[in-house]
Amino acid sequence: MTSGVWVWIAGALTLAIYSFLYKDNPFYKVAEYIFVGLSAGYWAVYLFWNFAYPNLFQPLFSEGNYWNIIPLALGFMMFTQLSRRSAWLVRFPLTFVLGVSLGLQLIAAVEGDVVPQLAGTFEPFSRGALFNTYDFWTSIGYIVLLVGVLSTLVYFFFSREHKGVFGGIARTGVFYLMIAFGASFGYTVMARVSLLFGRVHFIFHDWLHIIR
Amino acid sequence: MSVFEKIQNLDRRIIFVTVALAVILPLFFPLKLPVDITAPVQQLYDVIEDLPEGSVVLISIDYDPSGAPELDPATWSVMRHCFSRNHKIFVMGLWATGVPLGMRALETVGAGEYNKEYGIDYVDFGYIPGGAIALVNLGRDVHDVCREDVYGTAVDEIPMMKSIKSADAFGLVLSMSMGVPGSDQWILYYHARYRGNLATAQTAIGAPKYYQYLQTGQLVGLIGGMKGAAEYERLVNKYGLATIGMDSQSIAHLLIIAFIVLGNVIYWMEKRRKN
Amino acid sequence: MRLRIPLAIIFVMGIFTIVSHFIPAQPVADLNQTFRNWYIGIISFFIFLGTVNLARSNSEKIKTRARDWKYSIILIISLAVMLVAGFYKGRTSMEEGNPFMYLYFNVQYPLESTMYSLLAFFITSAAFRAFRARNREAVLLLVAAVLVMLGRVPIGAAMWDGFPDVTEWIMSFPNAAAKRGIRLGIDLGLISMALRMILGIERSYMQ
C-alpha cells in the first residue's frame, strides 16, 4: 500500500509539514489545506457508509421503519443555523441532543466516577490487608492516596477562605496537584517523541530505505 | 546582552535541531537497552492468558494516525496474544479515522500470521458513531448497534456473531484510546452499566489519569504509551516498532532533562547576578 | 414558542433519561434505546454540517478573494477528491486496494501524524523555558517530572533499576490522588451545569 509514487507523495507531504518549524511558508499551507479538505471528506464518506446508510436510510426505505423520519428531520434542522432567519429552528435538535446527553452525563458522573472513586479511596483500609497483605510501600501508598484525595477536595472549596488549618490542608492539596502535573508532564514527553519517531522511521525506513 | 540572556533567548530552531538529532541518531546506532515490565501491563497480559480458550475479546480502535506510533504496536501485540490463545476478536472503533488501522492490523496479524478466518475467528465492525451513547446501546444489544460489518455484510450472516448479543459475550474489552471518545466513555458509560473486564491502551498523554481507575478495579490493565507497547512486545516475544523506538525515547528524554537542568542553571545564575 | 418548546424538550428528555436509568423494565428501556438511536442520528448530522460549513466558508473566501484564497481552492479540490473516491464504486470503494485507502495511508496518514509530531519540538522548548525552580511548588513539579521521565525509558532503568518502581509508585498514589480530587470536582461542576441546563435555568447556549 505504501510503495512507488505514493511513498514519495507521503514523504514530500511529511517534509512540507516539518518546514513549519523553520517558519510558516506556502509548502506547509498547501499540506495543511489538503489535510483539512481530505479529512472532512473522509469523515463524510465513513459516516455515510458505516452509519447513515445501514442505520438510518435502510431501515426507513427497505424495512419501512417510519419512526426514523424523526431523527432525519431533526438532523436536517441542524442546517438551519446556516441562515440567520431560520437559525432558531436549530434549538429543536439541539435541545433534544442536549437533553439525552446531559442526562446520561449526569448519571455517568455519579455511577462511573463518584461512587467507585469514593469507595476505592477507603476500600483498601481493611485492617488485615493494610498491615499484612500489601507490601510496605503499597500500604504507605494507600495512606498517601487518602491524604491526597481529601486535601485536593479541600483545595477545591470555594466558599471558605484558605486560612489556618483549613488553609494548611488546602496547601497540601496544592503540593499533590504539582506532583501530579509534573509527573504527567514527564510521562507525556513519550507521546510527543513517539510521533516524531514514527515519522523519522517512515522517512529513513519506508521511504529512503537507509535503515533496514 | 549577557551570555545568559543569549542562551535563555536561544532560537527555538536550535532546540528543534537537537531534538531531531536525538530521535534520528539512535536509529543508526541502536543501544538495545532491555525493557522492564511494569505491573499494569503484566496485569493485562495475565487476564488474556487466563481467559478460557475461545473467549471473545473486544478491541476498540479509538485512535487515528496521530496515535498510531504508540497504539499500533500495542494493538498488534495484543492481537497476537489473543490469537495465540485461540480467543476470538471483535473489532470496532469510536473514531472513523482509525478504521483502516484496525483493518490493516487484523489482516496482517489474523489472516497473515495466524491463519485465522474472518467471520469465525474475528470480525470488524468499523466505525460506530455516537460515542458514549452508542456504548450504552452496544452493551444492551450488540446487533442493534452493529448492523453491518466493515465490508457491508449484515450482522445475522456472520457466524461468529450468533452468540455475541450483549455485553455478557465479551470476556475482555480493550479500548485502544487517544482521547475523546475513548476510554473515558468505556469506563463511565459501558463498564459502569455492564461491568466485566475492561482494560485500556493509552498514548502517554492520556495514561496518567487512568491510574486512579486501575486502583479501583474499574480497569484490569493499562498499556501506557510506547513504553507499555514495548513491554507487551516483550511479553509476546515479537519485537516491533515500539521496541526499536525505545532507544530514541531514551536519548530524547535525557536531552529534555538536560534542557531543564540548563534552563535552571541559567535561571539561578541570572538571579544571583541581579542580586 | 421559540423558547418554550425547546426548553420543554430538554427538560423532558433530560429527566426521562435520568429517571429511566433506574427502571430496567423492557418498555422503558426500549424507548430509551430508541431515543439514543435518534440522538446518534442527529449528532451525525453535526459532522455533515461541519463538512458543509467548511465548503461554504472556503468557497466564500474564493469568491471574495480573501487572504489565502488560493489555498482554499486546494482545500475544495481535496475534499471533492475524497468524496469521489469514497462514493464512486458504492460501498466497496472503501475496501483495500482502492484509491480511498491509498489516499488514507499515503496522504491523510502522513499529514496527520506529522502535524501532531510537531509537538515533540514544542514540548522540549516548553520544558527548557518554563520549567524553572521559582518556588516550592515549582520544585515539586520539576522533580516529579524528571523522576518520571527517567523511570519511563530503559536508559533510566540502566542508571538505577529503582527508577521504574519509583515512577509507578508516583503514578499510582500521589498522582492518582490528585487526579481523583480534580475529577470529583469536575464531576460536580458537570452535574450542576447539566442540572441547570435541563431545568432551564442556564439558557446562554440558546443565544
Next chain:
Amino acid sequence: MHKAQSASALLIGLGMLIALGFLPAAGAGVNEAVPAAGPDSAGVPGVLPPTITAIEDTPNDGGTSIDITWEASPSEAIAPGSVIEYSIMRSDAEAGEFENFGTVPAGSTTYSDGGLQHDRPYWYKVTAVGLDSEAASEVSGPGYGRMQWFDDGLESVLALTVLICALIIGSIIYARHKSGLMYLRRLPVFDAIDEAIGRATEMGKKVLFIMGQLDVDDPQTVASMNILARVADRTATYGATLDIPCVWPMAMSMARETVKESYLRAGKPDEYDEDDIYYMTTDQFGYVAGVDGIMMRDRPAANFYLGAFYAESLIFAETGYTIGAIQIAGTAEVDQLPFFVVACDYTLIGEELYAAGASLSGDPVQVGSIRGQDIAKAVFVVMILVGVILRLIGIDIFTEWLAIG
C-alpha cells in the same frame, strides 16, 4: 550402551508394563468411577452430558433474559480438553424443537440468554460439544423472564444522584432569596485578569481570547462565556481591543451576544465591534495554524485560553510564552492541565473554571450552585472518613452498599 539410552529403554519397558495392566498407573484410581461410555486418554469418542442446576430470571433487567446455570460435564474433569464448548438450546415448548441460541467455551457454567419476551415460558437444554461427539442435558424448565421496575443494584447511585442534585438545587433556591449571605473565595485569577488587560491597554496591544475546541453544548464552553463576560467588561472599561477567533458558528454568535452585553453594561455600546469576534475554522489544526499566525503577527499582550483544549494547548501556551504575553488558562481537560500549568502565568484547574465564572458574575444561580457543589464535596470528605473508620474496625456494609469489593 550410553546411560541415556539405557534409561529410556527402562522407561519404555515400564510404560509397556503399565499399558498391559501389570503395574498400577498414577491416575488409575479415577478410572473406576468412570462409566464405560466415558472418554479415556486414548481418545475414544463420547462426551458426558452436563446437568442443569438452575433456570432463573436475570435480576434487574427488563424481563428479556433468563440465567441458566449447569454443572460441568464430568468429562471436563476426566479428560481436560475433551469438551470444547457448551451449546445452549432453547424451545418455547417442553416437547418442542430445540434450537441453539448461544455457545460458550468449556469451563463456563452459566449463560444469560437474552432477547426473550417477558413472562413467557421457555425450556432449556445444555449440550456439551466434544471433538466428534456431543451430549445434551435433560430438558429443564420452564423459566420466565420477569420485568423489574427498579434496579436495586443501583440504590447507592440513586441515593447519591438525588443527594447531589438536591444540594445544588437547594443552594440555588437559597441563594436567590439570600444572595447577600453567600460568600465565595476571591480567586487570584480576578487580579490576574485585571492586570493582564491593564497591561495590554498600556502597550496598545490586543487581548486574545480562545474559548476552546468544543461547541456551545459543552459545559466548559458555557463556563468560558461567563469569564468572557468579565474580560469584555474590563476591555470596555480600559478601552483595549478584543480578538476572538471561533471554532464553531454557534459559539461565535454566543460570544458576540456576551461581549455586546458587557459593553452595554459598561456604558460603551458604540465601542463594541462585531468583527472582533469571527468564525475561523472547525478544523483543529487549521485553527491552531491560524491562531499561531495571529500571535506571531499581532503579538497580543494578554492571552486567555479558557474552555475545552486538546493537543493544541501546548502549541498555544508555548507560542504565547515566546511572544511574552501574559497568559491565563483554564480547562477541565485533565490531560492538558500540565502544559498550561507549566507555561501559563495563571491556570484555572478543573472545577475552578466553573467557579471563577460564578464568582465573577455574582449571579445568584451560579453562586448558589457552586455553594451546593461545596457542600457535596464536604459530604464526600465525610463519606471517605466514615468509610476508612468502618473498614478499620471491620464493618463492611458501607463498602458493599457502594457495590465495590
